[in-house]
Amino acid sequence: MKKWIAYPYVVYMLIFILLPLLLTFFYSFTYQDIDGTTRFTVEHFKVFFTGAGYTNPRIFLNILFRSLRLAFITTVVCLILGYPLAMILSRMKGVAKSNLVLLLIVPMWMNFLIRTYAWMSILSREGILNSFLSRIGLPTVNILYTETAVILGMVYNFIPFMILPIYTILVKMDRSVLEAAADLGANKFITFIKVIFPLSLPGVLSGVTMVFMPSVSTFVIPRLLGGGRVEMIGNLIEQQFLGEYNWNFGSAVSIIMMTFILVFMFVLQKGDDKEQGGAIW
Amino acid sequence: MVRKFLTNTYVFLMYLFLYAPILVLVIFSFNDSRSRTSWEGFTLRWYRELFSNDQIMQSLRYTLIIAILAAMISTIIGTFAAIGIYKMRFLERQLVLNLNYLPVLNPDILTGLSLMLLFIFLNIPLGFITLLLAHITFCIPYVILSVLPKLRQLPANTMEAAMDLGAEPLYAIKKVILPQITPGIVSGSLIAFTLSIDDFVISFFTTGRGVSNLSITIFSMARRGINPTINALSTLLFCSVLILLLLINFQKDKEKERGF
Numbered sequence: 001m002k003k004w005i006a007y008p009y010v011v012y013m014l015i016f017i018l019l020p021l022l023l024t025f026f027y028s029f030t031y032q033d034i035d036g037t038t039r040f041t042v043e044h045f046k047v048f049f050t051g052a053g054y055t056n057p058r059i060f061l062n063i064l065f066r067s068l069r070l071a072f073i074t075t076v077v078c079l080i081l082g083y084p085l086a087m088i089l090s091r092m093k094g095v096a097k098s099n100l101v102l103l104l105i106v107p108m109w110m111n112f113l114i115r116t117y118a119w120m121s122i123l124s125r126e127g128i129l130n131s132f133l134s135r136i137g138l139p140t141v142n143i144l145y146t147e148t149a150v151i152l153g154m155v156y157n158f159i160p161f162m163i164l165p166i167y168t169i170l171v172k173m174d175r176s177v178l179e180a181a182a183d184l185g186a187n188k189f190i191t192f193i194k195v196i197f198p199l200s201l202p203g204v205l206s207g208v209t210m211v212f213m214p215s216v217s218t219f220v221i222p223r224l225l226g227g228g229r230v231e232m233i234g235n236l237i238e239q240q241f242l243g244e245y246n247w248n249f250g251s252a253v254s255i256i257m258m259t260f261i262l263v264f265m266f267v268l269q270k271g272d273d274k275e276q277g278g279a280i281w
Numbered sequence: 282m283v284r285k286f287l288t289n290t291y292v293f294l295m296y297l298f299l300y301a302p303i304l305v306l307v308i309f310s311f312n313d314s315r316s317r318t319s320w321e322g323f324t325l326r327w328y329r330e331l332f333s334n335d336q337i338m339q340s341l342r343y344t345l346i347i348a349i350l351a352a353m354i355s356t357i358i359g360t361f362a363a364i365g366i367y368k369m370r371f372l373e374r375q376l377v378l379n380l381n382y383l384p385v386l387n388p389d390i391l392t393g394l395s396l397m398l399l400f401i402f403l404n405i406p407l408g409f410i411t412l413l414l415a416h417i418t419f420c421i422p423y424v425i426l427s428v429l430p431k432l433r434q435l436p437a438n439t440m441e442a443a444m445d446l447g448a449e450p451l452y453a454i455k456k457v458i459l460p461q462i463t464p465g466i467v468s469g470s471l472i473a474f475t476l477s478i479d480d481f482v483i484s485f486f487t488t489g490r491g492v493s494n495l496s497i498t499i500f501s502m503a504r505r506g507i508n509p510t511i512n513a514l515s516t517l518l519f520c521s522v523l524i525l526l527l528l529i530n531f532q533k534d535k536e537k538e539r540g541f
Contacts, residue, residue: 107300
């Protein structure tokens with residue numbers, strides 16, 4: 001058994017993983033001159049941050065901030081809704097527990113576009129939610145094609161990625177530390193704040209990453225549930241590549257998005273290290 | 282009592298939330314109208330139409346072919362790569378593993394569009410081949426990540442022991458190493474298959490004229506209103522997956538009870 005049997009894959013990686021990213025970088029810093037030559041420029045980044053040439057100078061910044069804000073809200077909602085479920089599941093036993101965990105995963109095996117699309121028939125003006133509300137005498141709501149619908153769609157699609165890592169950590173947690181906390185006089189609330197939650201932080205952090213990242217970059221959910229009225233950075237990128245054919249600007253926007261995600265993960269890691277008393281960065 | 286009631290209500294509501302759209306799909310797959318909101322009576326029409334809808338059947342075929350091929354190819358490449366990476370020295374291994382992590386950490390849209398740029402740069406016409414290559418590319422890292430831990434669990438020097446006893450390297454891998462890391466390989470290929478079947482974003486950027494999987498077909502339908510046959514198809518897929526998984530799960534519980 002020699003390491004060289006990995007080398008075909010190393011070559012594969014260089015071509016299909018590294019080279020594509022380098023190409024994206026290359027495109028983001030270049031433009032095609034009228035005579036067809038490729039020249040270097042930082043113009044695309046300048047346009048993004050200053051809106052040069054557009055009537056609204058904040059046109060792209062607004063999209064960026066909306067993406068970050070909606071992804072942040074989605075992550076917080078997923079955490080608040082998902083954590084208790086992870087905790088309840090981790091304390092169950094036997095077949096009920098394994099079946100409930102399984103039922104958490106099953107929706108992910110259904111095409112996510114189909115499921116997201118089904119939300120449209122629930123949320124629309126004459127939809128199932130509204131006919132239910134009017135039947136019990138409540139005022140109807142117009143959620144579809146608003147930010148609320150987009151957040152709902154993102155929470156729906158990404159919440160398993162929050163629940164599962166937290167569940168995995170909680171299920172492995174040594175129950176004797178809870179008894180120890182109780183012996184030392186902590187009530188349930190204090191035990192949670194001081195013992196359970198800190199010990200579950202690695203799960204929370206990976207959950208937060210796994211929800212935040214796809215939320216920032218999604219373009220399908222805002223397209224379907226936002227009806228094109230809630231534009232996020234993924235929509236902008238998709239539009240630049242497949243609508244405007246402006247690959248240079250599209251690449252620059254992708255690089256900006258990647259940078260924000262990297263910064264977010266860096267900050268998260270830093271918080272994690274502090275909790276554990278180490279400092280890798 | 283109150284506490285238990287609240288807990289149960291919360292769990293019920295969470296699962297209702299997760300299954301609401303699936304319930305809607307299943308119910309409206311039997312609806313005698315194209316409407317997605319009002320119930321017009323029971324019919325099996327959409328199930329009959331499903332099998333004569335060429336567009337949907339064709340994209341189902343592409344989805345399955347791509348998923349099976351991508352899972353098989355990425356499992357083979359990934360397993361060999363994992364064995365090689367396992368043997369590497371620290372720095373080299375870190376370098377390769379970090380590179381391998383990129384597709385896992387990168388947002389889908391970035392993987393998709395950068396691969397699209399690559400294919401156009403290399404002058405490969407977008408279509409079946411590029412779609413397959415893209416799927417293999419995002420599947421391999423997951424195979425490696427599920428095979429490597431199994432390799433680390435192997436007793437040290439297993440390979441050397443086999444070779445001392447006269448086994449050729451390839452024979453030792455086949456007869457000694459592979460059987461022991463099989464669980465990792467199986468779960469890796471399952472992850473690859475699942476990811477490939479459900480992928481939309483990467484496929485969207487890397488496929489070309491005439492080649493579309495289910496996700497792409499559904500996405501392009503969404504603008505004009507989705508054909509209810511899609512509901513019928515999803516209902517069938519959902520039921521088969523659910524029954525299969527529940528059977529496996531009950532089987533496992535039985536085995537546990539018998540003390541396996």
